[in-house]
Amino acid sequence: MRHRRNTTKLKRTAAHRRSLLANLACSLIEHGSIRTTLAKAKALRPVAEKMIGLGKRGDLHARRQAVAFLRQKDIAKKLFDEVAPLSKDRPGGYCRITKLGPRMTDSAPMAVIEWVDQPAEVETVDAPEEAAAEPTPVVAEAPAAEEAEAKPAKKKATKKAKAEADAE
Incomplete structure (x- = not known):
C-alpha cells in the first residue's frame, strides 16, 4: 500500500x-x-x-x-x-x-x-568624489517654461507645412 x-x-x-x-x-x-x-x-x-x-x-x-x-x-x-x-x-x-x-x-x-530571505540588491553608483563635493547649479524655471511653449508651436508649423505641401 x-x-x-x-x-x-x-x-x-x-x-x-x-x-x-x-x-x-x-x-x-x-x-x-x-x-x-x-x-x-x-x-x-x-x-x-x-x-x-x-x-x-x-x-x-x-x-x-x-x-x-x-x-x-x-x-x-x-x-x-x-x-x-x-x-x-x-x-x-x-x-x-x-x-x-x-x-x-x-x-x-x-x-x-x-x-524568502533574499539579500537586498543594492545598486552602487560609482561617482567621482570631486563631482559629489561640488554643489549642483540651480536652473531657473522660466526658460524651461518658454521652451515648452515653443515646442508645440513648432509642431503646428510642421503640420501647416505638411498640409500646404499636400494641397499643392
Missing part, C-alpha cells in the same frame, strides 16, 4: 525527476528566484528547503550530501556560504511561490519560486 507516499511524479521516471529537481534547485540557489510551472515549483519547494536545512547544519557530511544531490560543487559552496546563512534564524518556510497565471503557448499555470 502507498500510505503517506505523496511524491509528485511530474510524468517522469525517477531518475529524470531527480535530475530535473537537482537542476531546478541549482538554478534557484544560483539566481535567487526562478520562473517555472506551478507543478514543478511545488515539487521543488521541499527539495530546496532540505538543501537549506543542510546548509544551516554546515558540517562535512551535510556538504557531501548537498554535492551528491546538486552535482555542482560551486553551487553547493554558494548554498553553504551565502544562501543558508541568511535563513539562520528562520525555523522553516524558506521558499515563496507566487502564481503568475497561464503561459501563452500552452496555458500551463506558471509561478515564481524564490527565497
Whole structure:
C-alpha cells in the first residue's frame, strides 16, 4: 500500500525527476528566484528547503550530501556560504511561490519560486568624489517654461507645412 507516499511524479521516471529537481534547485540557489510551472515549483519547494536545512547544519557530511544531490560543487559552496546563512534564524518556510497565471503557448499555470530571505540588491553608483563635493547649479524655471511653449508651436508649423505641401 502507498500510505503517506505523496511524491509528485511530474510524468517522469525517477531518475529524470531527480535530475530535473537537482537542476531546478541549482538554478534557484544560483539566481535567487526562478520562473517555472506551478507543478514543478511545488515539487521543488521541499527539495530546496532540505538543501537549506543542510546548509544551516554546515558540517562535512551535510556538504557531501548537498554535492551528491546538486552535482555542482560551486553551487553547493554558494548554498553553504551565502544562501543558508541568511535563513539562520528562520525555523522553516524558506521558499515563496507566487502564481503568475497561464503561459501563452500552452496555458500551463506558471509561478515564481524564490527565497524568502533574499539579500537586498543594492545598486552602487560609482561617482567621482570631486563631482559629489561640488554643489549642483540651480536652473531657473522660466526658460524651461518658454521652451515648452515653443515646442508645440513648432509642431503646428510642421503640420501647416505638411498640409500646404499636400494641397499643392
